Amino acid sequence: MAVDWYTEKHTPHAGITLEISRRLFDQKSPFQHIEVVETVEYGNMLLLDGCVMITDRDEFVYHEMITHPALVAHPNPQRVLVIGGGDGGTVREVIRHAAVRQVTLVEIDGMVIDVCRKYFPAVACGLDDPRVDVQVADGFAHLDAHQGAYDVILVDSTDPVGPAEVLFTVDFFRKVKAGLAPGGVAVFQSENPLYWGDLIAKMHRDLAPLFAHVGLYLASIPTYPGGLWSFSICSDVVDARKSPAPAPLPFQDQLKYFTPAVFKGAFALPQFVKKLVQP
């Protein structure tokens, strides 16, 4: 039997390769090329324009770590906006928090949502919670129409090429800030520090004038470039880097990555990463 492998090049010269048992979905939306394959090692895997977005086996890291630091840092996160994140994994984590009354998901590509509901039921499950409002729409326009509306905004974007490129501009950062209620906290996924060091440095130069506190934290994601991912957490009131270790979460036993100690430890940046964001 012929063996099928999928290789994602993280740079032109380095990548990851995974054995595929079945190809489940392959279609072009108006925004991007969407594929779902079943891998032997990581279960189902979503690819957007050839880049690994989520796999069944390791999606928990990204989704827990884009969500819980902000939701723990904010003293009372009632209204949450997720931009991107059409797979539903981030929303699934947000609604674990009892304080949350309303979650709005604004995903530009409805096909991503439909595909994930079908092939990643354990990820998309949160989308059916009564507190969740799923909108297929443009994040920019949504922010313009909802200034000061959110306690937490999570920017769960794809890489800064293609449809998500605009989500890494100063113009967008400003709109996110304007979308926050007083005391609000925003998180941007901000790529791998080895391969995207220049991007992280630029993001932090751009974010620094906009927010009183901008912190970078890390999580280890096996199927992502370099196995290491960064997130940028921003607020005018809360400095998440200096928050004390939170109390254990009531749903801790449902998590596989985040713990109160991980919340603190994730801000301990390796020297080469620290240098990227030092003023």
Add this chain to the structure above:
Amino acid sequence: MAVDWYTEKHTPHAGITLEISRRLFDQKSPFQHIEVVETVEYGNMLLLDGCVMITDRDEFVYHEMITHPALVAHPNPQRVLVIGGGDGGTVREVIRHAAVRQVTLVEIDGMVIDVCRKYFPAVACGLDDPRVDVQVADGFAHLDAHQGAYDVILVDSTDPVGPAEVLFTVDFFRKVKAGLAPGGVAVFQSENPLYWGDLIAKMHRDLAPLFAHVGLYLASIPTYPGGLWSFSICSDVVDARKSPAPAPLPFQDQLKYFTPAVFKGAFALPQFVKKLVQP
């Protein structure tokens, strides 16, 4: 021009793939298959039995992180033993510490040392320091002959298959313990927690009865399986997990990964890793 790639399968179904610009060395020693290739993304890369050992670009993570936590946790590390580590990177980090008077490197495969001196001069450089005694010998026999001799023992082994398999046995752990002077600290590299979870759990079950304190800590290494690596630090006196953050090291500006904050943060285990080592 034909493009040449090297793929290391981390499991039968998943791996890393790197473009190769030149193949520099390919020979079998009495112990293992030794290759050196030049990669486009990571510089020179050493392979033992087809597994990535070091690359120019990311070797700093492994070498700093197997070394500095123990050297910082021990109050006065004068005599250090490195078992394995023929590339010299661990020794390079050890000798940065002014307290160190004597480092013994015991590597079973002399060809590894010779190859690394030639193709990884910036890694092997530490081997020529006057405090360093390089011995091509068996670690077991050395430990039998040097009981109670070392303040710190660093087990810088390959994976638990082939020549290094014996370095993951209870018998070996006992000999390492016997090799420590009172108050001594030992570190074992202990593989990736996603792919080698059972091994880590077994190691910790085996180490727990031997040492009063056994801690697991993590570091992010892009070219290693899963991008995440674990180390087990053991002592009868020092509990590195509870050590306060150390003072800044006098050679901090020469490091690229380790910092006092990283020392603390590396012990913040993700929930799925914590479960592997919970008693």
